[in-house]
Amino acid sequence: MALKRLTQLGVPVGIVMIVVMLVVPLPAMVLDLLIATNITVALLVLMVTMFVHRPLDFASFPAVVLVLTLFRLALNVSATRLVLLDGYAGKVIDTFGHFVVGGSLIVGLIVFAILLVIQFVVITNGAGRVAEVGARFTLDAMPGKQMAIDADLNSGLITEEQARIRRTEVHAEADFYGAMDGASKFVKGDAIAAVIITLVNLLGGFAVGVGQKGMSFGEAITHYSLLSIGDGLVSQIPALLLSVGTGLIVTRSVGEADMGSDILKQITSYRTPLRVAGFAALGLCVIPGMPKLPFILAGGAMLLASTRVTSDEAAPEAEAVAGGVAAPADTPELLAAEIQVDPLGLELSADLIDLVDPSSGGDLLERVKSLRRKIASDLGIVAPPVRTRDNLQLPSRTYAIMLFGIEVARGVAPPGTVLAIGEFLGSLPGEPTQEPVFGLDAKWIPAELRSQAELSGATVVDRASVITTHLAEVVTQHAARLLGREDVRMLTDVVKRTHPVVVEELTPAQLSLGEIQRVLQQLLDEGVSIRDLVRIFEALSLRATRTKELDPLVEAARLALGPAIAxxxxxxxxxxxxxxxxxxxxxxxxxxxxxxxxxxxxxxxxxxxxxxxxxxxxxxxxxxxxxxxxxxxxxxxxxxxxxxxxxxxxxxxxxxxxxxxxxxxxxxxxxxxxxxxxxxxxx
Incomplete structure (x- = not known):
């Protein structure tokens, strides 16, 4: 509990301390410690961005960028105060000003300028542009992702909980890239602030040295300018690390491994590019005056790496990972999942896909979802999820209803039409047909003639309703086949929660689940709803004491249902x-x-x-x-x-x-x- 409390207060207290650093002078030793902490934390953030599998695994990165930027600016203020007041800002800045740049002001300024160009012109601008485009594309893709989640949910491929998690991830992804777009502006502003702060330090140090300390012009430049350059370099190193981390996190695509593993695996998955690069490096050795050893070592390393790759054809797995899709392994579990047969399926020809596309007004998936509820209410069974998919082998305008992988019904639903059912359709243009459930005379007419057909006394049904009604009829006809042993177990458990004595008396003491399943299947086959399982189980319990034959058990159950039969x-x-x-x-x-x-x-x-x-x-x-x-x-x-x-x-x-x-x-x-x-x- 104490650790959790400390974690909750750590960041707020740290931000308050950063604000205090802006106005309260710090001792040189404390400044050294904070500068070392700044560099270490920036390196840590960079490593985390390289090892996450997807950007959302480091969703707090935009906030981290803001906090570290504020921390670094507070260190700049504290260092400037010490340099101008005492002419000394700790060993870290002194070492960067004298040892790292060799005590040369010119070298220090050039190194500092190069670091600024790398950070501001290359990394920060690139990362900002990627973050901006990523935020725009993510927001544009949100409706499509939401529709895909709804389609999987309506088809039964995912549960309500899984759909909720995926919706949360979609919103989190949009929020993340939006925040990264703003965070990249902090990084860019930090680079601009570093130039201004360094120039101010140079001018301020010269003024203090000459005007207050009585130093000569050369001494002031040598002393204060080197400290200002050291302060700038100390700030730019963690800033550069953070900029690189920003670029990595916004350019990171989803993968199954960390960034280093993905890069090495994908680069070394092809033999031919490695060999070409190796021979090209060796070819540079023939240029007169070119050093031989570096290119021989580089080319030899490439050729050695190419021998570890079997062939270019062995790279589909790398291509799949590069595309964001991992190639499945032929494990027994995956193969077993692939060969499983869907109990209930609906296949659509290519020109009927608009029926399941919400952007085109298609609501077939929602109707199928409602159909499952209606079947549960009417028949008392939980129909299996309807696996809806397209089938390019189907003729145009055609849909097929599958039961355990076998087609049991087929119909047509021409695009741009509605089905008019009635006896007086001769005056209406269209394609004569028969209503798929009851076999009534009907005609597919253009959708714009719907009002005219209704005025003539015809019943007009849209395409999605025709398919849904046909599917409902197929499910009703084959309800007995769709009631599996696991379904019986589930229904029994539901009854047991409210009527435990009824279930305990019946199974397994008198009838097994298999025998109960046969009775329920026979009732469904005869068009009898099994919603009232309590009455059914009570009747079976009484009759099972005398016989376990199917017909007497079914008759006992029907008699118990009473008026519900007729x-x-x-x-x-x-x-x-x-x-x-x-x-x-x-x-x-x-x-x-x-x-x-x-x-x-x-x-x-x-x-x-x-x-x-x-x-x-x-x-x-x-x-x-x-x-x-x-x-x-x-x-x-x-x-x-x-x-x-x-x-x-x-x-x-x-x-x-x-x-x-x-x-x-x-x-x-x-x-x-x-x-x-x-x-x-x-x-």
Missing amino acids: APYLVDKVLHVLTLDPPLEQRILESLRPSELGHSIALDPESSQALLTNLAGLVTEVENRNLRPVLVCAPQLRAAVHRLIHPIVPRLAVLSYQELVGAEQIRSEGTVGTEQRLSPVGA
């Missing part, structure tokens, strides 16, 4: 039903045969075909009257009848007599048999 098919509290001919129902009962997947019907092929043909025709006639019928039969036959008719009439629900609850009126729409199809009631 509710989706009620129209104004009226249930429209189809029934089986009593002799046929008796024959089906007698032909039941047990199997691993439940009971099946073993009618002769002719009777089965006649039953299915008559039933399909009857369902079509009833649906043409805008009704949604259900087939009812005895409870012991219901599961077997569903398995028989589902492949032929998948949209027809099969209910038992016990499940017709919640309906105020039950209206018979027809009876089906094998000999001849009976006309529907009211036809």
Whole structure:
């Protein structure tokens, strides 16, 4: 706790002390210590900029630049005060003024001028320009990065927490480069201040030496000018280190290693450039008068380095790193991740990409995200993330819905059009088609004719809605396949939080997760929502004490759900039903045969075909009257009848007599048999 408190107070106290240095004289020994600290800290900052993997790893760099610049200016003021008052500013400045430049004023001025040119003209200007461009490009790229994050989130590639972290990084990156743009101005201003302070020291030292100390002209120049040059050199060395650090941090691209490792790896990854440079250095030796040994050593080092590189083709990894993308290694984990199949996918042709581009008004990803919520609310399952991607192999205007890597549905959504559904579309120009879910007559018409189509009584749907509705239908049809063992575990854990006794009594004591999964899959396959897991689990717990066969467990679960079974098919509290001919129902009962997947019907092929043909025709006639019928039969036959008719009439629900609850009126729409199809009631 004390260390944390010290860390919090360290920087504020240091800044206050820097301000105090501007007005309070310092002893020469203290000034020596602070100058050494200044040089050491500047070197430390330079090393940190070289070892960070990305600029944001040193996000506090702009603040560090400001604090160190203020610290260095405070040292200049303290040193100037000592030089002018005492003619001595400590051993460090004295050594720089006499030993480093050989006690020569001319040499000192030239060295000081060269350092200023290097810092001000080359490094500071370059770093300032890079920081300015980096800030502009980062701000311009923010909307695109935000859209990419939203797209990954809507596709399920990342979680809400990961999206929040990535958004924070995007904002932090923009703030960093904006701050670096300002910090580069501090570095540039520091270089200008160094010139002015040195000139003031030279003139002030000459005036003090001649006017106050009574020195001769030559003595004043020798003594005070060398101290002023020493003060300038002491200040310019850490300033130069900080300028180099500024240039490195703003030119640093994201990499997997530190800057030194990246540079050496990328420069030495190609054999041919190393050999050319080596032979070129050796070729310079033939020039008359040119020293041979330095170029032989340099060229030999290049040629020796080229022997360590296998070939130019072995450099894709370096190219990938240079481009900011590390080449993946063929590790078992990465290969296993690549071969995993996405449970649910949506592929778009190249001309449909605008549907997922928010800048073009595309909101397909948001609708898919909302669709997952709706499926969870309707069916009680958490649909897997929909992996949305482009597919250049698809024909233009086409989208494909994938289930475990296999295409299960396909449709078209021509750009610039909307889908008009209705019976009176002949006067509208467009491409005739069928609505992909219900097979209704429709037409793709130009988007600008939407109002005209609505006035003619047609239902108009945009392209994103067509794709989303089609996707919802596919998910509903294959909900049983999408419910995996891990999903069952997750749903069970959710129920256990609120009803622990129900779960503990059922699993694993009576039924395993696999057996529960089979029951839930059968319910979904029959179009029954499994949202009310508590009632389902309670019913399974009671029935599992007598049998673990699939059909009895499913019937027990359906009976527990009560009115929820028939509710989706009620129209104004009226249930429209189809029934089986009593002799046929008796024959089906007698032909039941047990199997691993439940009971099946073993009618002769002719009777089965006649039953299915008559039933399909009857369902079509009833649906043409805008009704949604259900087939009812005895409870012991219901599961077997569903398995028989589902492949032929998948949209027809099969209910038992016990499940017709919640309906105020039950209206018979027809009876089906094998000999001849009976006309529907009211036809």
